[in-house]
Amino acid sequence: MLDNVMDDFMVRAALAGIAVALAAAPLGCFVVWRRMAYFGDATAHAAILGVALSLLMSTSMLAGVLVVSLIMATLVTLLSGRGYAMDTLLGVMAHSALAFGLVAVSFLPGVRIDLMAYLFGDILAVSKMDLAIIATGGLLVLGLLRWRWSALLTATLNEDLARASGINPRREQLVLTLSLAVVVAVALKVVGALLITALLIIPAATARRFCHTPELMAVTAAIVGGISTTGGLQAAYWLDTPTGPTIVCLATLLFALSTAAARISRLVSQTGSETSTRG
Helix, strand or coil, X not given: CHHHHHHHHHHHHHHHHXXXXXXXXXXXXXXXXXXXXXXXXXXXXXXXXXXHHHHHCCCCHHHHHHHHHHHHHHHHHHHCCCCCCHHHHHHHHHHHHHHHHHHHHHCXXXXXXXXXXXXXXXXHHCCHHHHHHHXXXXXXXXXXXXXXXXXXXXXXXXXXXXXXXXXXXXXXHHHHHHHHHHHHXXXXXXXXXXXXXXXXXXXXXXXXXXXXXXXXXXXXXXXXHHHHHHHHHHHHXXXXXXXXXXXXXXXXXXXXXXXXXXXXXXXXXXXXXXXXXXX
């Protein structure tokens, strides 16, 4: 009986991690291409404020996080290019949202909340309802990105070309920001607000070294993300370590190995070229 219960929660956790990784992979590629890492931080940190507001108003946690994340994403999109450097604007909004969220939680009367679960994730506590929500959110993001893939790529590569093709770059950026808000809302349970950006960026950065097309990079990033979540989950179980940070540690290890492999491959090819030239 105990083994069945353990298997159930481990399977739910694994499926939740894979669902988040699949949704985060193509989105993470755009975050890397557009250098939007700080944007991911701003949206993720706003999730804590969403947690506080949902508790204050006794509403659904997911709804509160999603609404605040969407508001943050929309504000950043609207305020970009209005007199502030993007990194400055995102830095202010990211840390302000996190600070206000943490302060708001401390003022909630009679509410005991495990902040560590929201900051670093609690994937082992994923319920069947949580899994359904994560899967639905992931499918929604994948569907949206699939629908706008060509336009998003064009707007990312060259905004002038996008305008000439009848594509509005700001609209495509809004699509990205809204997708990011949904991923943040559903991933909060898996890796937490402080580690969501890592799950977006690290698999995409790992895949970038070995892929020559955007589509291949997105697929490879999904594979790396899936290995990181399932492998990190198993490692955390064996080592009795925090699951969210362990997932990110494994993703970082894969990134380091890919970097080393790319450098070795480059050195081998250079050596081969020099040898053939001498011959």
